[in-house]
Amino acid sequence: xxxxxxxxxxxxxxxxxxxxxxxxxxxxxxxxxxxxxxxxxxxxxxxxxxxxxxxxxxxxxxxxxxxxxxxxxxxxxxxxxxxxxxxxxxxxxxxxxxxxxxxxxxxxxxxxxxxxxxxxxxxxxxxxxxxxxxxxxxxxxxxxxxxxxxxxxxxxxxxxxxxxxxxxxxxxxxxxxxxxxxxxxxxxxxxxxxxxxxxxxxxxxxxxxxxxxxxxxxxxxxxxxxxxxxxxxxxxxxxxxxxxxxxxxxxxxxxxxxxxxxxxxxxxxxxxxxxxxxxxxxxxxxxxxxxx
Amino acid sequence: xxxxxxxxxxxxxxxxxxxxxxxxxxxxxxxxxxxxxxxxxxxxxxxxxxxxxxxxxxxxxxxxxxxxxxxxxxxxxxxxxxxxxxxxxxxxxxxxxxxxxxxxxxxxxxxxxxxxxxxxxxxxxxxxxxxxxxxxxxxxxxxxxxxxxxxxxxxxxxxxxxxxxxxxxxxxxxxxxxxxxxxxxxxxxxxxxxxxxxxxxxxxxxxxxxxxxxxxxxxxxxxxxxxxxxxxxxxxxxxxxxxxxxxxxxxxxxxxxxxxxxxxxxxxxxxxxxxxxxxxxxxxxxxxxxxxxxxxxxxxxxxxxxxxxxxxxxxxxxxxxxxxxxxxxxxxxxxxxxxxxxxxxxxxxxxxxxxxxxxxxxxxxxxxxxxxxxxxxxxxxxxxxxxxxxx
Numbered sequence: 001x002x003x004x005x006x007x008x009x010x011x012x013x014x015x016x017x018x019x020x021x022x023x024x025x026x027x028x029x030x031x032x033x034x035x036x037x038x039x040x041x042x043x044x045x046x047x048x049x050x051x052x053x054x055x056x057x058x059x060x061x062x063x064x065x066x067x068x069x070x071x072x073x074x075x076x077x078x079x080x081x082x083x084x085x086x087x088x089x090x091x092x093x094x095x096x097x098x099x100x101x102x103x104x105x106x107x108x109x110x111x112x113x114x115x116x117x118x119x120x121x122x123x124x125x126x127x128x129x130x131x132x133x134x135x136x137x138x139x140x141x142x143x144x145x146x147x148x149x150x151x152x153x154x155x156x157x158x159x160x161x162x163x164x165x166x167x168x169x170x171x172x173x174x175x176x177x178x179x180x181x182x183x184x185x186x187x188x189x190x191x192x193x194x195x196x197x198x199x200x201x202x203x204x205x206x207x208x209x210x211x212x213x214x215x216x217x218x219x220x221x222x223x224x225x226x227x228x229x230x231x232x233x234x235x236x237x238x239x240x241x242x243x244x245x246x247x248x249x250x251x252x253x254x255x256x257x258x259x260x261x262x263x264x265x266x267x268x269x270x271x272x273x274x275x276x277x278x279x280x281x282x283x284x285x286x287x288x289x290x291x292x
Numbered sequence: 293x294x295x296x297x298x299x300x301x302x303x304x305x306x307x308x309x310x311x312x313x314x315x316x317x318x319x320x321x322x323x324x325x326x327x328x329x330x331x332x333x334x335x336x337x338x339x340x341x342x343x344x345x346x347x348x349x350x351x352x353x354x355x356x357x358x359x360x361x362x363x364x365x366x367x368x369x370x371x372x373x374x375x376x377x378x379x380x381x382x383x384x385x386x387x388x389x390x391x392x393x394x395x396x397x398x399x400x401x402x403x404x405x406x407x408x409x410x411x412x413x414x415x416x417x418x419x420x421x422x423x424x425x426x427x428x429x430x431x432x433x434x435x436x437x438x439x440x441x442x443x444x445x446x447x448x449x450x451x452x453x454x455x456x457x458x459x460x461x462x463x464x465x466x467x468x469x470x471x472x473x474x475x476x477x478x479x480x481x482x483x484x485x486x487x488x489x490x491x492x493x494x495x496x497x498x499x500x501x502x503x504x505x506x507x508x509x510x511x512x513x514x515x516x517x518x519x520x521x522x523x524x525x526x527x528x529x530x531x532x533x534x535x536x537x538x539x540x541x542x543x544x545x546x547x548x549x550x551x552x553x554x555x556x557x558x559x560x561x562x563x564x565x566x567x568x569x570x571x572x573x574x575x576x577x578x579x580x581x582x583x584x585x586x587x588x589x590x591x592x593x594x595x596x597x598x599x600x601x602x603x604x605x606x607x608x609x610x611x612x613x614x615x616x617x618x619x620x621x622x623x624x625x626x627x628x629x630x631x632x633x634x635x636x637x638x639x640x641x642x643x644x645x646x647x648x649x650x651x652x653x654x655x656x657x658x659x660x661x662x663x664x665x666x667x668x669x670x671x672x673x674x675x676x677x678x679x680x681x682x683x
Contacts, residue, residue: 003525003529004522004525007521007522007525008522010521011519011521115352115353115356116356116357117542117545117574119545119574121576122576122577122578127553129553129554129555136528136554136555138553138554140553207518210519211518211519211546211549211550212545212546212549212550212553213545213546213574215542217516218518221516221517221518252522253521253522256511256522256523256526257522257525257526260512261484261511261512261513261514261517261523262484262485262514264514
């Protein structure tokens with residue numbers, strides 16, 4: 001049982017990492033970036049290729065992947081969202097154009113890597129097994145959890161205590177007012193996308209490391225759960241996404257342990273449904289006065 | 293009054309059915325072509341017209357791991373047969389993109405537009421269940437080379453397979469593993485969202501029961517799943533002597549890797565889906581000790597096997613797998629069926645394909661009965677140092 005809880009926490013930390021990247025963009029810019037799962041998948045493939053080509057150690061690999069991710073994020077904003085800015089249907093059109101861009105990214109991945117799944121070389125990150133208080137954890141799982149925690153706390157600190165974070169919060173509150181007050185909205189927008197995609201690509205590479213391989217459907221496999229995490233935690237809430245990721249991961253692991261894998265998705269979405277009915281703004285969402 | 297109108301409706305329906313039957317009969321007659329029947333018999337058979345054979349495999353998307361090998365194996369077989377002379381074959385290759393809709397479209401094109409004599413494929417049983425109804429109603433013989441699910445040959449008179457049923461492969465590999473490893477308790481792990489793996493899992497449980505092996509853990513997952521930690525934890529806690537796995541190759545690689553990472557050191561036993569050098573390559577060290585039941589082994593000394601491996605490797609730059617070997621064999625089986633009466637019409641192929649007895653192939657002696665089912669000896673292999681060896 002304890003082992004299943006641990007499994008859930010590890011799986012949940014990746015859900016959370018996927019979800020906070022997505023929810024960050026929504027929280028600050030009100031954009032639903034549906035290219036995020038494709039960027040996540042790209043992160044896994046890029047991580048695998050960089051590891052195979054350069055054999056750099058893992059603590060350098062993730063910053064490199066994040067760099068690619070940041071670049072991808074800036075491109076996603078430029079291509080899928082900026083051209084639509086100021087239109088009446090800006091949000092809806094952006095949602096559709098990001099779906100399209102996601103499709104393009106997946107097609108590009110297929111062109112470069114083919115249809116076969118890619119994987120890290122077995123000796124790239126030798127796996128060690130630890131036993132802590134009767135719970136078996138692998139080194140990969142520890143790295144995943146540690147990195148996820150560092151990134152999530154780092155993001156929370158960045159948003160609350162740095163000048164970029166202050167600008168982001170200002171834009172989130174009221175973009176026009178922020179502009180009047182001298183905030184460079186264009187730069188904040190690009191920065192938000194860069195951060196979001198950097199988190200997404202790192203999450204993708206981490207998942208690939210955990211699973212042993214990555215296929216083009218890696219993002220699609222986590223997409224729905226990721227969205228459930230975001231709604232569960234409250235759209236736009238960073239802390240909510242982190243908590244909900246773990247809640248959902250644990251719920252899934254326990255469902256498989258106690259019942260059957262067939263019930264896994266049902267439990268995830270029943271949780272989602274219950275939260276939508278009982279707490280429409282999610283576990284951590286709060287009523288925004290501004291919109292009234 | 294009411295009775296009368298019902299009778300009327302029944303009569304009308306019967307009339308419709310009768311017309312329908314006539315139409316399909318006509319199609320069969322029309323497809324009979326005297327240019328496709330030649331002179332001589334057996335090895336001396338000569339047919340002037342080119343014999344068109346359709347092939348539907350999954351060359352892209354999820355099942356491409358199998359389809360690309362099948363395409364190559366089949367092409368190599370017909371290439372050799374063309375070189376032998378007498379009959380000229382043309383393979384019309386279609387890609388079903390691992391989707392049911394595309395495989396139905398591909399069958400439709402081959403049957404109506406290309407008017408092929410027979411169709412080899414499709415790659416997956418899921419698609420065979422849909423496309424074979426079309427082949428059956430059009431009267432086109434279809435020969436499956438990897439459609440191993442239960443109930444496929446029973447779909448009709450025109451449906452055949454040269455693919456060892458998963459039940460047979462597993463029924464051989466489990467007793468062999470029991471003998472070699474002294475199994476008393478095992479864990480069963482299977483994909484319950486796929487017809488092929490679920491039907492195999494049912495067989496596994498029956499065989500285990502017959503062999504008096506206890507099932508200490510039974511876990512399921514879904515085809516698209518990628519994280520198996522929860523299931524593997526339950527397996528680990530049950531401490532089985534071996535893990536019996538029924539999964540498609542897509543899930544097999546991450547599952548076996550995760551099992552080894554979590555510290556499951558018990559041998560893993562599987563069926564047809566394990567029988568691929570690609571799988572062993574992708575698993576690297578984690579493949580050591582996998583026990584695989586299947587239709588073909590590179591280590592077998594069956595007739596022509598060594599030449600097949602050498603020619604295939606030279607032509608395609610990679611070693612063949614079971615999928616390639618079965619597709620290659622299909623080319624020879626069709627050739628046998630055509631040469632029997634020196635007739636490449638659909639009816640003649642159908643009649644003779646069901647008469648193949650102990651044909652000496654690279655899979656060993658292989659027979660196909662009138663019901664369309666294949667009979668051959670399965671082989672059981674174990675992976676040692678990254679290579680398959682016979683157990």
